[in-house]
Amino acid sequence: MNGDLKIALVGNPNTGKSTLFNVLTGLNQKVGNFPGVTVDKKTGSCRLPNGKNALVIDLPGTYSLYPKSKDEIIVFEVLADQRNPVHPDLVVMVADASNLKRNLLLYTQVADMKIPVIIALNMMDQARRSGISIDVDALSAKLGVQVVPISARQGENVAALKEAISYASAIPVQNDTIEVEAIAPDLICKIQDELQIDKPYTALQFAHQHENLRFLTPAQSDRIEEIEQEFSFHSQKAQASETIARYQYINELLSDTMRVLPSAEKEIPSNRIDKVITHRVWGFIIFFVLLFLIFQSIFAWSEYPMSLIEELFVWITAMAHRILPAGILTDLLTDGILAGLSGVLVFIPQIAILFGFISILEDTGYMARITFMMDKIMRRVGLNGKSVVPMIGGLACAVPSIMSTRNIENWKDRMITIMVTPLVSCSARLPIYTVLISLVVPDRKVAGFLNMQGLALMGMYVISIVAAVLVAWVMKYLFKAREKGYFIMELPVYRMPRWDNVLLTMYEKVKTFVFEAGKVIIAISVILWVLATYGPPSKRAEVERRYQSPEYIARFSSPSELELHHSSELLETSYAGMIGKAIEPAIKPLGYDWKIGIALITSFAAREVFVGTMATIYSVSNDEQHVSSVTTKMKEARHPDTGLPVFTVASAFSLMIFYAFAMQCMSTLAVVYRETKSWKWPLIQFAYMTGLAYLASLLVYNLLK
Structure with missing residues (x-):
């Protein structure tokens, strides 16, 4: 992999970045951690039209290079540190064509770091339906970079994006967006000289973020702090003036390249659906009906394939006893290895169905609505609205869910979320519930269509969620902190699952x-x-x-x-x-x-x-x-x-x-x-x-x- 072209996918949350990653890499994916931190690192390989291999890195979603969480710090670290093993040769900026103004803020920051960039203008189908018309050629000319309109969900124009990646320039060719040096000229110049940084915007970001950047030595961080004091650098004021300048640039850019048709001013279908889906009464009824259907399906749909797997292992074990000579090795194979293997493989149907439903809920945009609806309840028990994400993720596995609490800035809310998330029933408990329920709960229908075993399984999951909420409420009084938490979330539009x-x-x-x-x-x-x-x-x-x-x-x-x-x-x-x-x-x-x-x-x-x-x-x-x-x-x-x-x-x-x-x-x-x-x-x-x-x-x- 060392000789491969390294491509980083960068973008705001909900821009289809992960979808594009899946389209580019298919099954050739690996999930690990960035060196030294527990932030997920998704990498995959992709074959380009020119015959070369590309290593694709899916960086965490972020709205800006000014981080609000530990996940977002990683984005700047990977882009700024040339010694980082996944420092990219090329950045593919994934932008939502239906919300281009917000997405271009991050682009202008990345572009000013002077790394070669291509813009993948995603969700073009959604933009067209919303009455948004973008002059892609004019946008490309003004930015000085290749802009490829795509729809990752539909696979539209992905081949053209691969072609653009194949023949992308190895040196940055993008036009300057704002005059970075004007923000703090003396400070930027001195940091560049002392740390030998050739890019002014990277030097400015060092001034803002040096305390959190792990690749800087303590001596370098201390020296940057001294330079800040020497020039009376005020980080928040500098960031505010930079953001204003960037949006002025973006507004001028879009006035020449984007047109919104009158039809776009009408209420979009997603907003009309949300009036029912996120309703304070109907929303919760719909949510619990969906949960009920999911757990009914897990038992109903998995029964036949699980029986087949069980019968297969019974047959294999009987055949092994019949064919192999009696002795310790045969007993080890049949009573040790085969028994253990059957305990794993028999639950594949239920694990697959559970994760299939979770994927559908995420893909359609409904999972974000669940998070939104649960925000008020979470606050009453002393949690942040962002706590819902790891707790819902706990239905799959507590390990990545606890890692995702890094998005919660408030220490108290984060600690309570970490402490209660393992109470939510994860997929590892599913085999235990399944085998015990099948032993003592009759496989009968109630009212002609309600499966008793499915009801029992749903009951176990509901009990775990209620327990997590009650324990969080108790911990609210045990943990002391003065910080106030906040919850900001963008609801994606509804889409058909891929x-x-x-x-x-x-x-x-x-x-x-x-x-x-x-x-x-x-x-x-x-x-x-x-x-x-x-x-x-x-x-x-x-x-x-x-x-x-x-x-x-x-x-x-x-x-x-x-x-x-x-x-x-x-x-x-x-x-x-x-x-x-x-x-x-x-x-x-x-x-x-x-x-x-x-x-x-x-x-x-x-x-x-x-x-x-x-x-x-x-x-x-x-x-x-x-x-x-x-x-x-x-x-x-x-x-x-x-x-x-x-x-x-x-x-x-x-x-x-x-x-x-x-x-x-x-x-x-x-x-x-x-x-x-x-x-x-x-x-x-x-x-x-x-x-x-x-x-x-x-x-x-x-x-x-």
Whole structure:
């Protein structure tokens, strides 16, 4: 990749920048972090018409190079620091053609940094429908750069953009926008001389941002501070005068190149739809109806493919037992690896459907409306309106959601959001909910069309959201801060979802689940198989002697009952059994046995491990001649003392509540530490969530048993 042309996509939020990134790179994408920070870095490769490869970097959306959040600082750092590994050779400025005036502010700033620029004038179809006419050739001539009109969603003119990128100038050719040196001539000149900067606007930005720029040494930052004091530099006044000058330039530019037809003055359809969608009553009713339909669909649509996957693994396991020679390696393959693998792959349909719906809500512009509607509720519980974004994102995964709290400027609001976001039920909890609901909730219709299992699943998600809001309300009184938060958001126009993008999102999320969570699940399944297969030799020898005694064998009515008790006692005397037995007194009041205790411990690495653990434990304790799916094994599980089912309505819902509230995700704890720069907050978070989980599940078990 080192010899590739590096292209940075820069633009305001909601300009279709990420859509263009997906169109250019397709499946050739990677998601990582920018060096030294937890800001997402999306990169991908693109083949250009001239045969060259391009490395495309999707930078965070920003309205200006003056940052309001940690994400936005990254944009200037990448553009200004030539030693940055993703410093671009070319910037593709993605601008919304239907809102060009606002978008051109960022363009003028980037252009003045003297990096080669191309403008991708996106959403041309939307601009035409809005009655906006842009003279692209005149705009290009006045700016001195290539301007390519495109519609990334429709794939319109993307080939022409690739052609423009292929033959773009390697040196900046854009015209000057404003007289930068006039803003603070002496200061800019001195910073340029002392730091050896050849671009005046970069020097001015150093004066504004030096305290936040990680690539500057402490000595350089201190020297810039001294220069500021020497020339009495006032950052806010300088920024205000610069912005005024830029908008004067933009107004003159657009008066010559853009025309708004009278039809554009009419109310746009999105505003008419919003009168219903964001209504203070109907808006919430529509939102909850949509949630209900989503969770009904997750169960209804995934039932058949999940059954096929379960049957496939039952068949593969039976075939492996039949074909392979009996022994440790065969047991490891069937009861360890295959059991763990089935615990991963069986939930692919539900993960895909959940993320498909989330992608559709984002693509249509509805997710932004949910954020807008929830703002007032969030403020009542002491949160910022921006807290809604990470909390909704928590439905997918808490890790990127906690990272997205960097957009919340207020410390108190940000900390409360970080502390409560893991309470929102993420996709990792979905396999647990699914398997437990299928055990104890009948697959029946209520009122002819409401699936009881879908209702139970929706109930678990609603409980998690209500819990997050209530905990936030309590924390409002525990956290002390004087800052006032604010919420500014632009609502995008409604659009039809791009089905190729929805499918791409589903593919990427499923791939992440299988390869990231799957690696952990299978690794733990193998370790668990070893712990469940072996134990202290003396104890296991004692069990074997007892079960070889004719007097003891005579106690059982059938060979199958004898085998069930034999394998159960062997598991109980294994190392895994000893661990489960050690914590059983603490979890017995919740309705759990020692086998569930093993799952609670192993799933501290990741919640998804619960199902794989159950599959491995019940595979180890099951008769080889009766291979069945993990759901069937759990349904047939009985307490050896009482003969009653292990998974009753009370114990299953108690377990779901425990997993809904408990902090069982090492990745989340790690990212909270990275975001807060202290172990204090993740430890507090772990303690309060575990305590809440225990008390809530204890209450549920005693109410339902």
